[in-house]
Amino acid sequence: MEIVRSIMSQYGFVESDQKEKADIVLLMTCSIRDGAEKKVWNQLKLIRSNSVNKRQIVGVLGCMAERVRHDLLEKRNLVNIVAGPDSYRDLPRLVAVASGGSNAINVQLSLDETYADVQPIRVDAESRTAFISIMRGCDNMCTYCVVPFTRGRERSRPIDSIVEEVRRLRDQGYKQITLLGQNVNSYRDMTSMDFPMNPSTTEDRVPGFKTVYKPKSGGLTFTSLLEKVADAAPDVRFRFTSPHPKDFPMQLIEFIASRTNLCKQLHLPAQSGDDETLDRMGRGYSRDLYLRLVDDIRIILPNVSLTSDFIAGFCGETEEAHQNTLSLIREVGYSFCFVFPYSMRGKTRAHHRLTDDVPENVKARRHLDSTTVFREEAMKLNQKLIGTEQTVLLEGKSKRDVAFSHGRTDGGVKAVFDNSKSQLNPGQYAKVLITEANSQTLKAEFIRETDL
Ligand code: 5AD
Numbered sequence: 001m002e003i004v005r006s007i008m009s010q011y012g013f014v015e016s017d018q019k020e021k022a023d024i025v026l027l028m029t030c031s032i033r034d035g036a037e038k039k040v041w042n043q044l045k046l047i048r049s050n051s052v053n054k055r056q057i058v059g060v061l062g063c064m065a066e067r068v069r070h071d072l073l074e075k076r077n078l079v080n081i082v083a084g085p086d087s088y089r090d091l092p093r094l095v096a097v098a099s100g101g102s103n104a105i106n107v108q109l110s111l112d113e114t115y116a117d118v119q120p121i122r123v124d125a126e127s128r129t130a131f132i133s134i135m136r137g138c139d140n141m142c143t144y145c146v147v148p149f150t151r152g153r154e155r156s157r158p159i160d161s162i163v164e165e166v167r168r169l170r171d172q173g174y175k176q177i178t179l180l181g182q183n184v185n186s187y188r189d190m191t192s193m194d195f196p197m198n199p200s201t202t203e204d205r206v207p208g209f210k211t212v213y214k215p216k217s218g219g220l221t222f223t224s225l226l227e228k229v230a231d232a233a234p235d236v237r238f239r240f241t242s243p244h245p246k247d248f249p250m251q252l253i254e255f256i257a258s259r260t261n262l263c264k265q266l267h268l269p270a271q272s273g274d275d276e277t278l279d280r281m282g283r284g285y286s287r288d289l290y291l292r293l294v295d296d297i298r299i300i301l302p303n304v305s306l307t308s309d310f311i312a313g314f315c316g317e318t319e320e321a322h323q324n325t326l327s328l329i330r331e332v333g334y335s336f337c338f339v340f341p342y343s344m345r346g347k348t349r350a351h352h353r354l355t356d357d358v359p360e361n362v363k364a365r366r367h368l369d370s371t372t373v374f375r376e377e378a379m380k381l382n383q384k385l386i387g388t389e390q391t392v393l394l395e396g397k398s399k400r401d402v403a404f405s406h407g408r409t410d411g412g413v414k415a416v417f418d419n420s421k422s423q424l425n426p427g428q429y430a431k432v433l434i435t436e437a438n439s440q441t442l443k444a445e446f447i448r449e450t451d452l
């Protein structure tokens with residue numbers, strides 16, 4: 001939306017906070033699970049029924065536009081514009097077409113669109129945290145996933161334009177930047193002339209991990225990007241999401257260890273802890289290989305905070321397979337896990353070749369099991385932090401009690417402390433002493449203001 005806001009404002013459109021009266025309403029959508037799409041359909045009905053503007057134009061943007069383009073346009077009374085993830089530059093034209101009374105559609109996917117030259121317009125500056133998109137698309141083709149079909153081929157935004165955006169955010173007082181993409185750590189800037197002495201090779205991947213695509217080589221890798229951004233803004237914390245476990249060479253982990261402003265928090269989406277399920281998912285690794293990666297990472301980053309994604313009830317997942325996932329979650333000990341009940345998506349390999357045979361109530365129970373187990377482990381990890389000093393970046397005031405502020409530790413765990421005497425603002429770092437912990441939040445005492 002930050003990119004869309006930027007493009008639309010260049011053409012003179014002004015943002016309104018009155019959805020019912022606005023001339024144009026644009027919805028950014030997600031297709032990853034059926035639930036996400038259902039929400040959009042409900043919203044679309046609500047928008048039309050609440051509108052007081054008879055000529056209001058409604059546009060559906062993003063992955064759902066790409067995936068269900070025809071269904072959307074058939075609902076002529078609900079939708080006027082359908083714009084896929086690579087066609088936002090075309091929005092002003094699409095609006096003009098729709099204003100003339102016709103439906104407007106552009107769902108062309110691109111091999112090189114990264115919106116590198118579009119300066120995103122951010123509206124929530126209060127927390128002093130921002131996201132920067134560094135790459136788009138995905139070539140991994142995990143069998144359950146619709147992303148490669150809705151987002152298209154993987155492509156990386158040139159390093160220089162990312163560094164420029166980092167500098168701009170730093171100058172505006174931002175203190176945390178999350179580098180974003182569908183597969184961030186396979187980032188490769190092939191456009192830069194600034195090639196390293198030893199061009200990266202396929203060894204950028206972790207040995208043993210497999211890909212369905214021909215391994216890429218050359219160009220500037222994710223490690224080079226991290227080096228450039230970390231140098232460009234030494235007082236800004238960097239995080240990144242979402243990576244794939246195959247693209248974590250030890251050189252990258254060692255580099256993260258060497259810089260204080262690269263957070264010691266890694267998202268390592270496992271999806272399952274069962275070999276046969278992982279194989280059907282097409283993830284390119286076994287449980288053992290994944291666990292070896294975790295061990296290797298923990299040798300270099302002993303205090304790293306790991307997070308993950310899991311799918312509950314994928315095609316053919318037996319009770320035993322599910323137990324293997326629970327035991328992996330216990331063995332690794334994540335500070336947070338996103339768990340999703342499996343949702344069959346059209347076009348995917350799973351849709352063509354596998355059967356969605358786990359009943360919904362079983363998916364729901366397994367989903368709950370995985371969440372319960374990760375919380376038990378997260379609780380233990382958080383309790384180990386009691387008595388330690390942590391550096392917290394302030395993000396805002398607590399909703400329950402304004403004397404309290406909240407922020408995040410380097411590991412990404414939420415921490416709350418009494419800020420009434422210190423009066424620090426969002427964007428400032430505080431050294432705090434952790435005094436209490438549950439599975440999601442830490443309570444702390446303020447010690448002093450600090451630099452990163
Ligand atoms: N059903 C459920 N979860 C899915 N994810 C991707 N596709 C599906 C699907 N069809 C999850 C994966 C991924 C996260 C972003 O969404 O866990 O890592």
Ligand code: SF4
Pocket residue numbers: 138139140141142145146147148182183244
């Ligand atoms: Fe989907 Fe992520 Fe797999 Fe790409 S790597 S296909 S985005 S789950």
